[in-house]
Amino acid sequence: MHQLIVVRGSGKLADHQRGYPRWELPNNKLRSLLEAGVGGVILLGGSAAEVALRCTQLRRWAGQPLLLCADVEEGVGQRFDGATWLVPPLALGRLYGREPQQALELAERYGQCTGRDAQGLGLNWVLGPVCDVNNNPANPVINVRAWGEDPATAGALAAAFVRGVQAAGVLGCAKHFPGHGDTSSDSHITLPLLPHSRERLAAIELPPFQQAIAAGVASVMTAHLMLPELDQERPATLSKPVLTGLLRQQLGFGGLIVTDALVMDAITGRYGAGEAAVLALEAGADLVLMPADADAAIAAIAEAVASGRLRVEQLEASAERRLQALERCAGPEAALAVADPEAAAQPNQVLALELVRATMETAGSSGAATPQAGINLIRLDSALAAAAAVLKATAPALARPESRGWSTLLLEGRSPSPWGTDTDAPLAMERLGPGPVLLQLFVRGNPFRGSAGSAEPWPAALRQLARAGRLAGLVVYGSPYLWEELRPLLPPGVPGVYSPGQMPLAQAEALQRLGSGLGLGDTEAGAGFTD
Template identity: 60%
Template sequence: MSPPIQSPLRRQVAELLVVRASGHASDDQRRYPKWELSNAELKRLLAEGVGGVILLGGTSNEIRHRCKKLRQWAKAPLLLCADVEEGVGQRFEGGTWLVPPMALGRLYQEDQRRAANLAERYGRCTGHQARRCGLNWVLAPVCDVNNNPANPVINVRAWGEDTATVSSLACAFQQGLAAEGVLGCAKHFPGHGNTGMDSHLQLPVLDDNLRQLMELELVPFQAVMKAGIDSIMTAHLLMRNLDASSPATLSPAVLQDILRRQLKFEGLVVTDALVMRAITQSYNAGEAAVMAFAAGADLILMPENADDAIEALCEALQSGQIPMQRLHASQERRREALQKVGTSTAKLALKDSTSIDKPLERDEDRALARELVTASLKIHHPGPVTPTESGINLLRVDGVLPCSVLTATAPALVLPSEAGFQSLLYHPLGISPWQDDRDQPLALERLGIGPVMLQLFLRGNPFRGDQDRHEPWVATVKQLQQQKRLAGLVVYGSPYIWDELIEVLNIGIPAAYSPGQMPEAQRQVLTCLLQPAQVQSSAQTPLFQDFTD
């Protein structure tokens, strides 16, 4: 319930909250109603002064109208943001979906100048489309150094696996954002790249000391600070040698002593989402908000309960637990950030008014998306994959259909089908295709008798923990080769599973890797592997079946 009295202090505190909303207009369209506030709640909170909204889902046109409506409800300048680390199309249909940042990290090892140029164009594309959608704050770049291949949640989201690569590419991306007049956000401070746990599910613990952090994890953050990054997002990590009792998000030793005093960062500090289990398993909404703010955070992102967070912060300020100047300092940083992007919606709306009815994607955006896929594509053996009437196109995806990477018209389904392969899907929520035999793990009797085209969509994903690491794909490839049934192999996403599979792949088997999982990546990969083959008609063949059938 909302408080009966709207005090000036409550409105000042509310300004520092960023709440979650769906990009869709209707409450019924919310994909995550547990976190995405209803329209009634949003309208009330914005009217009471809540100063930021993070959005997810919907089309680019929907998000334009949504941002306009949110600003009308607020009647004050808002920070409107989204996690568009891989371009606006990653979250909003109609935008451009770009390859994951690590694709450029691998390219950087071969051609530093080209990779940096692409990263800057990547930032420009993302910033331009974000602004056209009504957003003024992009929650990127990821500045984590992914130096742990078993990292379950960063993985291809990182720009690379060493400090030089991440620093160079993150700075180039930030320059692109700034050129388009939107705010950037470096994350996840002080570095989430060396964790083996997902902070969405539990609290990772690291034993790095300050010297180790300064030599590795903090290097990219220092680089983007020099490049003018506007904000930094905290990580929900327990750094035992810095603060043995509180996660970095809630730690004055991390946010004040290191980030503010030693690194001299003067921009906005925003928490990672406080609804994540790394926080909620130990703290309620009020406790987490007060501890984060006292530790040095300016903005409170996605508290478990917005009203509880506001009330607890008001009490802490009124009692003197948190000095009132902390509130004023955070408000001033927020005002400066809004002024940097033109402060209000009116200026941004005027800037894009002539193109409001035009498609979000420009020709140059589509060309960039294609170039990024081509530049990061690895063809181990070009094929062709032999066409067949009895072949099986076995796909491993992260969730049930429909999913963003595998719609019914996705090239990963359609192109093999045209070559005679019938598609079968395996996803972790379905019935497992595995047997107990470690040497022969796949239940081949469920696949029929034909050759198998194996397509794996695997990458680090929030909320999955280390589940993917237990899937025996190396043994599966060996098994299919022993049976002389492996017609081809494609890995989309994680370079680490690709590296493992290439080690056991027989010479001559068509195989390819793409960091990207989007339809453009599928099209380019499968064109390379299948195009030389004579396409067969499959009009009478169902497009796909599911292991859950």
């Protein structure tokens, strides 16, 4: 039964590099589990180059075909520096409303790019697409990771992604079954409750999964949430009515069913590491992802077989599904394209830029007047998390205004407060410094989660700056909901840009689109983000 377990390892090579040593197995443990036949590893951390070496190493330790997966939903570069980082899926969901054919074509290329990059690293299983319908903008955990806000959009685009990623010889994974879009709590922390009837599920939640299944998706991941209409007792991940009844029998899915990470407190805190694994298999899962304790899970499964609680035939069928999935994968490539990195990277970079351009939105005037340089006010959830990716010191959002004489004021979750006590004029202006203010807000689905207080009063701050004649421009990177809240507040003559992507490539394009009035575009036309 070892092969039904997928454990977590660091993408980095040495133990001392692990970012989360509580969750990432040390090398000696990882190696002995692989030698014992554990079926897969989910990797987090490390650059693309490091992960490529790591995958080679893990395959060598396993000595058998191995599932190697990662949570890459926005291009492999989202997790592994050096691979391609793409705009979040919801950007294409919005585009689909205006240009459905273009959005579909881009979603399929999005999948191909993700598959090619994954394959280049040695990964054979991409844990995407998210098939949840983000019909609750307050959803703290899905949000821009979803492909749409309605079932038709999410389904059409997720299916296109599946076709793309699997054409590259890499397995896809539709998640989080039966739908995690309409929740307002985070199952990383608690167990959300979805009160919906079967009819409502069939109308909203299930269609994207059905489309992904029809597109041949190799695997489906379960959600950690309660659906009392289907199972009063157990969360979807551990529910036979959900996994066997609904997914296997009613929807006719014949591929791999994998749990979401069992280590999450909503599951392990409630059932324990061993029992959670047994319950998942009993419910109809084929693979158990990230049990809190792999040894305990293996022992509990063995005991459940011995006691007759789990049938050997069922586990053999799961093992057989795993082997069939592995046979669908292209063989692991030698390694990353060391011989000619540009040939591998260029088509992907072209797509990344095309996606940035197709999904960016602008509002207001492009600013005819050239104001003097002023304050570049940047809001990040966390500078520490962002610096590694979004906002290195050389990032255009930071470096370009600085090179033109603007001063940066960087607000992040742990900064001293910029807020005073006046709710109509919340920004403590004396802490800003003089001059026009360019507002760049990096916010994904979950506004200002990192801040100590509750929601920050950006609409009031925007009005305050506008009243004072000091608002030079606005860029929202990430959340369409924040953009839609702020855009109507832009005074005439002040340009605004919405960029679904937060990466440097998107920053350069956004500053360009702010218009010549601000003087923050690239001086050499088309020179891209290497400013």
